[in-house]
Amino acid sequence: MNVRRLIPTAALAASVALGATALTACSGASAAGGGGKDGKLDVMASFYPMQFLAEQIGKDHVKVSTLTKPGVEPHDLEITPKQTGQLGEADVVLYLKTLQPAVDKAVAQSGVKNVVDAGALTKLEVHDASGHDHAHEGEGEAGHDHGHGEAGEDPHVWLDPTKYAEVAKGVGAALEKADPGHAADYRKNTDELVGKLAALDTEFKDGLHDTTSKTFITTHSAFGYLAERYGLDQEGISGVDPESEPSPARMKELQALAKQENVSTVFFETLASDKTAKSLATDTGLKTDVLDPLEGISNKSQGADYFEVMRSNLKNLQKALGAK
Missing domain, CATH: 3.40.50.1980 (Nitrogenase molybdenum iron protein domain)
Known part of the structure; x- marks a missing residue:
């Protein structure tokens, strides 16, 4: 009798233990995919154009913070040790390399894994002070050798709605990868934003x-x-x-x-x-x-x-x- 009773009890104990392990694993996966305690993906943006993309594409699934507060000229930004620490705790960091040297340095020190450089999501060009494009000079030779971050490359891609849309697509893909559970929503929101940017492009052209x-x-x-x-x-x-x-x-x-x-x-x-x-x-x-x-x-x-x-x-x- 005792033996018969022990078998289901042991089985039950094993089942409970297995369930607890599975629950822990699921919780860990959820935390990895969904960010902080509130289940949202924690996104740190370097300045407003990156913040806007994260908010428009992430919507209710993300918690967005920015390193550059309203009214601060981004080129002049200095990063505090506290902000560098916050960078390290973020699930995703969105920035534009070379625009803010202090941010570049802080990102490198933070050790954060999911880093998205907006400049790598579209083609950067070299403009002189008069705004003329030098990206294609010497085409077929040195003209195509501009590496990202080269001195002189113009980082202001968000002021061209078409280029900003290219960046938006890359940001959307990055959020999908960081939080696959909400991938369909990120894709839908990205498509909506890209559509709005296409309409804005038409307004400027006309x-x-x-x-x-x-x-x-x-x-x-x-x-x-x-x-x-x-x-x-x-x-x-x-x-x-x-x-x-x-x-x-x-x-x-x-x-x-x-x-x-x-x-x-x-x-x-x-x-x-x-x-x-x-x-x-x-x-x-x-x-x-x-x-x-x-x-x-x-x-x-x-x-x-x-x-x-x-x-x-x-x-x-x-x-x-x-x-x-």
Whole structure:
């Protein structure tokens, strides 16, 4: 009798132990796929354009934090040891290599496994201060040898809706890999976002197709991709770094160019100083207006998110270029 009773008891104990082991394994898998205690994937974005992609594609399945707080100029960002530690705890890190050297260094030190470099998800090009594309010079020779992160490559890909869509697809794929349980949702959200970006691209093409002038002057040479996409010429007062000071020769050159190309407006941005733009405008009798490189959203931004600010940029460009 005792033996007969012991057999099912032992079997039951083994079954309970096996179930507990399976439950632990499932919990571990869930934590690995779903991130923190709330079951959400913990995503750390380096600055606003990466944050926006994570929020739009991840929606309710992700918890998104950003290293660059609203109102902070991303190029100037310094990373605290605490933020480096937070990077190491993230499930996924989204950043754009070479845009923020402090972030590049912190990511390398963090040891986080799922790192997504947005610049590797599309083709980067080299633009000079005037926004001209040098990516294809010497085609078939050195022109195709630009490695990612090479000095001079323009990182501002998000200002071209088509390139931003390419980055969005890569981010979506990365979230699917990190959290396969919600892969279908990430795919659906990515497709929706890519569709919205295609519509925005059409708005820019139609809105800038017929203009009196094709040249615009801006403090920050961030619009090389946008200019190339829509057949415009960007003339930057400073280079890709918005804080670099233009030479007197460059200012004189821009004054002559403004007259020659029928330029009506000098553009400045919300997160950097407008001093040089206003100085040039005063010297040449031009107006000033905002062209936002969308490196961050603040209470000064002409819109609450990427799409609103991009449409404000389009409106301001149409006005300045004499769109018909």
